[in-house]
Amino acid sequence: MDSQRPPLRTLPGRDQFPLLQAQPELIYLDSAATSQKPLAVLDAERDFYTRDYANVHRGSYQLAARATAAYEGARARVARFLNAEADEIVFTRGCTEAINLVAASWGCSLKAGDEILVSTLEHHANIVPWQLLAARCGAIVRPIPLNQDGQIDLAAFHRLLGPRTRLLAITQAANATGTRPPLAEILAAARAHGVTTLVDGAQGVVHDTHDMQALGADFYAFSGHKLFGPTGIGVLYGRGALLQDMPPWQGGGEMIESVSFDGTRFAEAPQRFEAGTPPIAQAVGLAAALDWLSQYDLAHWELHELALQHQLEAGLSLMQGVHVLARHTERAPISSLHFSGAHPYDVAQFLDARSIAARVGQHCAQPLLAHLGVSSTLRLSFGPHNTTSDVEQVLAALAETLDLLA
Ligand SMILES: Cc1ncc(COP(=O)(O)O)c(C=O)c1O
Missing domain, CATH: 3.90.1150.10 (Aspartate Aminotransferase, domain 1)
Incomplete structure (x- = not known):
């Protein structure tokens, strides 16, 4: 083929x-801040709005079915891009929201004294959510120091990994300097210690590996707008078993199975994490960006x-x-x-x-x-x-x- x-x-x-x-x-x-948009992405959004647009998941009419197919098709397209399963893909507003989702939901399991390792290379989007989480539950954010060149101090990182370490949050490439940390070694060491890992792929997703099986992180977050897609759409990849165990982080429509004042039952992942009307046309635009990228x-x-x-x-x-x-x-x-x-x-x-x-x-x-x-x-x-x-x-x-x- x-x-x-x-x-x-x-x-x-x-x-x-x-x-x-x-x-x-x-x-x-300024492509690190956001990429310019190819015609193929603009056309895909316009075509969707002019031919197939309706709200998703709720309607019984054909138009709603086409919109739902386009939205879920976009999820499948992202899954293929990441070499992951469709139910491991949560659509968010962006990378920032994806990281906040993990902090709010997975972070519920942290206890006072647990440690979160965060590298000093990070964008504030991969620092502040962990600080907010730590303030809520008494966990401790430990910065991974850098050497004089501005690269991760590996010896210090290995020393920081300890029995209380629960999470490692690290970027694939630093947006301020471009520095790529030695991710394979860092993730392998974290895994060997049983530490959950989150990789901020906002910069790396364009050039570095986006194969989740090769990367081996538990969570991976990126924004569509840096990858030639629209603004207002991001992706959280979460390893299947982990995502299924996580509680919802926002409540509303779409994320429930049934609601009553005696008790509400939540939908399976990924819908459990997508409360409210999702960024439908943006997801379609992101899928078009991935199709466009795949020619190159x-x-x-x-x-x-x-x-x-x-x-x-x-x-x-x-x-x-x-x-x-x-x-x-x-x-x-x-x-x-x-x-x-x-x-x-x-x-x-x-x-x-x-x-x-x-x-x-x-x-x-x-x-x-x-x-x-x-x-x-x-x-x-x-x-x-x-x-x-x-x-x-x-x-x-x-x-x-x-x-x-x-
Ligand atoms: C490394 C990194 N992480 C996270 C973000 C946040 O992305 P967004 O503002 O699209 O949520 C950025 C944006 O510049 C970034 O460069």
């Missing part, structure tokens, strides 16, 4: 993205983005006073810069005036930036539509800007 599949395409160009086509001068270097050679795609990152950083190394954060760690195609003698906000404004969209700030990763001794950075993150010419223009604009600000 596979031999009949068309060969994979190498890269989507700007012509796949209506916004980039309409704004030819724009150099978009993602390994080639990553090499392309890493080559652009290399080109950028080689150019930056010739400039005075430009520093790349966590430069010596293995990184996703994200470059986080700070400057001797210029504020990243000023640099970003100059770039914006030249139609270069780059993010500035603390990137919702204050503990990581504090460890690296900076309060904000200019972050450039690549997408498949970026080109060597984009990088040349950014380097020229940065050289000009830093001259002006000097």
